[in-house]
Amino acid sequence: MSPTTLHTDVAIIGGGPAGLQAALTLGRIHRDAVLFDNGTYRNAGVAHMHNVLTHDGTAPSEFRATARDQLAAYDTISVRDVAVTDVVQADGGFRLVLADDSVLTAEVLILATGVRDELPAVDGLDDLWGDLAAHCPFCHGHEFSGRRIGILGAAAAPHLSALLGPIASELLVLTQGEDLPEAWSGGAMVRDEKVLGLERHDGGIRVRFTEGSDEQVAAIFVSTALRQSAPFAERLGLELNPSGCVRIDELGRSSLPGVYCGGDMAHLPAHPMPMASVIMAAAAGQLAASGAQMQLMSAAH
Numbered sequence: 688m689s690p691t692t693l694h695t696d697v698a699i700i701g702g703g704p705a706g707l708q709a710a711l712t713l714g715r716i717h718r719d720a721v722l723f724d725n726g727t728y729r730n731a732g733v734a735h736m737h738n739v740l741t742h743d744g745t746a747p748s749e750f751r752a753t754a755r756d757q758l759a760a761y762d763t764i765s766v767r768d769v770a771v772t773d774v775v776q777a778d779g780g781f782r783l784v785l786a787d788d789s790v791l792t793a794e795v796l797i798l799a800t801g802v803r804d805e806l807p808a809v810d811g812l813d814d815l816w817g818d819l820a821a822h823c824p825f826c827h828g829h830e831f832s833g834r835r836i837g838i839l840g841a842a843a844a845p846h847l848s849a850l851l852g853p854i855a856s857e858l859l860v861l862t863q864g865e866d867l868p869e870a871w872s873g874g875a876m877v878r879d880e881k882v883l884g885l886e887r888h889d890g891g892i893r894v895r896f897t898e899g900s901d902e903q904v905a906a907i908f909v910s911t912a913l914r915q916s917a918p919f920a921e922r923l924g925l926e927l928n929p930s931g932c933v934r935i936d937e938l939g940r941s942s943l944p945g946v947y948c949g950g951d952m953a954h955l956p957a958h959p960m961p962m963a964s965v966i967m968a969a970a971a972g973q974l975a976a977s978g979a980q981m982q983l984m985s986a987a988h
């Protein structure tokens with residue numbers, strides 16, 4: 688039996704804040720769109736998100752569920768919990784192959800597939816990630832107010848200590864034997880020995896070293912390497928920024944006509960990296976949807 692082929696105006700890949708907002712924006716103007724979500728969100732392990740106006744402290748899963756409930760009011764929007772396995776250009780638009788072997792064609796594509804964080808290889812860090820270990824003081828710092836906070840890695844120490852200094856009672860920098868950058872201005876305790884492992888202890892984290900005594904901190908902050916969650920930017924040959932995120936213009940347009948991007952996976956070349964937050968991702972999703980709508984409207988004339 689040949690696979691079913693369906694057609695839509697806009698295919699949105701991604702059901703995080705960027706893709707959900709893109710779908711809402713298109714639903715508001717009765718534009719046909721299908722959103723695909725394979726359930727792998729960057730903040731999957733996070734119990735409470737912060738710095739999100741009117742949702743400070745809301746669970747990300749609740750945020751996404753509410754967004755989906757509200758999308759159900761718009762008849763032109765479909766949400767499908769299925770992975771997209773391939774995307775190619777076809778007939779002036781795009782052809783998406785899905786994990787259930789069905790095929791969807793679309794005039795315009797919005798990529799909102801997000802990024803994944805590559806953590807330094809430190810035993811125990813994975814288990815703490817999104818809970819007692821994080822990368823963003825705006826998202827998680829306040830929860831550890833007045834307590835001792837660790838910073839893992841020398842390179843990020845100046846930036847993270849400047850942000851966390853006013854929040855923590857004391858900072859502990861774990862350099863992993865690397866030199867601190869010249870920008871380092873001190874003001875924190877420093878341990879140079881390699882970290883052997885991190886483990887939950889007494890409501891915080893016990894840090895074990897290859898030599899010397901253990902340390903106790905409430906939380907650990909670390910800078911991560913960002914990788915595209917999906918292969919589609921590479922598959923479609925989209926131009927990238929040095930960060931590895933897709934290069935977009937002020938309207939969310941990628942280098943390939945008809946492909947719009949939003950959220951953590953893309954940013955303007957003027958920024959060194961994505962302005963990665965729920966609000967910024969949603970705003971970028973709205974911009975991408977507006978760009979897609981403008982293209983479809985001008986094609987109709």
Ligand SMILES: Cc1cc2nc3c(=O)[nH]c(=O)nc-3n(C[C@H](O)[C@H](O)[C@H](O)COP(=O)(O)OP(=O)(O)OC[C@H]3O[C@@H](n4cnc5c(N)ncnc54)[C@H](O)[C@@H]3O)c2cc1C
Pocket residue numbers: 700701702703704705706723724725726727728729730733735736737738739769770771772799800801802804816817818820821822823825826827916917949950951952962963964965966968
């Ligand atoms: C530990 C941690 C804590 C954070 N805390 C906060 C916070 O408190 N406040 C805040 O504002 N921000 C926070 N962030 C940042 C926030 O999570 C991101 O900025 C935001 O989720 C980006 O949204 P997005 O839509 O771009 O991507 P995501 O939310 O990652 O969504 C990506 C979507 O793409 C889908 N997808 C990917 N590939 C495919 C495929 N092949 N087929 C179908 N679907 C696919 C995924 O299933 C998912 O639906 C945190 C991040 C981390 C890592």
